[in-house]
Amino acid sequence: MIWFVRVLPLYTKRMVLGILGSGSGSNMQAILDAIGAGTLDARIALVLSDNPDAFILERARNHGIATAVIDCRGFKTKFPEEAQQETADALKAAGVDLVCLAGFLRLVKRPLLDAFPNRILNIHPALLPAFPGLEAWKQALEAGVSETGCSVHYVDEGMDTGPVILQEAVPVLADDTAESLHARIQVVEHRLYPEAVKLAARSL
Ligand code: GRF
Numbered sequence: 001m002i003w004f005v006r007v008l009p010l011y012t013k014r015m016v017l018g019i020l021g022s023g024s025g026s027n028m029q030a031i032l033d034a035i036g037a038g039t040l041d042a043r044i045a046l047v048l049s050d051n052p053d054a055f056i057l058e059r060a061r062n063h064g065i066a067t068a069v070i071d072c073r074g075f076k077t078k079f080p081e082e083a084q085q086e087t088a089d090a091l092k093a094a095g096v097d098l099v100c101l102a103g104f105l106r107l108v109k110r111p112l113l114d115a116f117p118n119r120i121l122n123i124h125p126a127l128l129p130a131f132p133g134l135e136a137w138k139q140a141l142e143a144g145v146s147e148t149g150c151s152v153h154y155v156d157e158g159m160d161t162g163p164v165i166l167q168e169a170v171p172v173l174a175d176d177t178a179e180s181l182h183a184r185i186q187v188v189e190h191r192l193y194p195e196a197v198k199l200a201a202r203s204l
Contacts, residue, residue: 015042015201018096020070020087020104021049025056026186027102027123027193032063034194042197046094048087050079050106066094072106079106088115098200100193101155105134108155120155121200123193125185127167128153132160137182140172147171148181150189152196165196 019028028047034040047060050070057067068090072083088111091099101108101122108120126136127149133139140148151167153160170185 015197015204016095016097017042017044017197018091018094018099019044019047019056019060019102020099020108021047021056021102022051022054022105023056023103025054025059025102027189028056028100029059030190031100031102031194031197032059033190034197040194040198042098042201045096046091048090050083050104056102077106079108079112081109081111084109084112088112091116097204098197100197102193107159109157113155113157118154119200119204121152121165121196122155122160122162123189123196124151124153124160125182125189127151127169128160128164135178137185138178141176141178141181145172148185150185150192152192154200165199166192168192 017031021028031040032044035042044065047056047065047067048070049057050072052069060067070083070087072078073080092115097119099116099120101120113120124136126140128151131139131148137148147169149167149169151164153164154162156162168188170188172181
């Protein structure tokens, strides 16, 4: 008689992602493309934005993904505590395992961080710890460095300070403008973010 031994778990849960973005959402699109290509076993359950006009919301709706706008109570840059709690509640209600910040322009703090400990990732357009903060590609250009890059990292209470999961260098060319440098960094971002999500998912 032949005995078959089951070596795989009986049930492997597909990872559920929640995305927060303020802008175009090309990194979310890269994650969707990786899911579509079968290289990332996940689904995006909810996309939230602090900007009702952000293209990321339209992209999500075009893919049949639920969206909502975060009410930041009229604050231009602050992410008020009530709004962070509402964001955490919405992500939990959608069954989200891992939160991906994709061009989200507000600083995540408590209580959102506490709701997803070590489960919030961010993509940053520089080789952290170099050039944290806004428009990092412009900072690199102004500093005259010969290379910059991008990093995917866990989010902690600081500004772009959490542990790095993956990063990759991008050369700065002599004739680079802020736009051309950012565009080349984004090409790398789109490959790196789905890979980093996969790595983070393995340690959940
Ligand atoms: C990316 O360059 C990312 O590194 C930064 O914001 C930009 C978002 O671009 N945090 P997109 O909205 O994903 O196109």
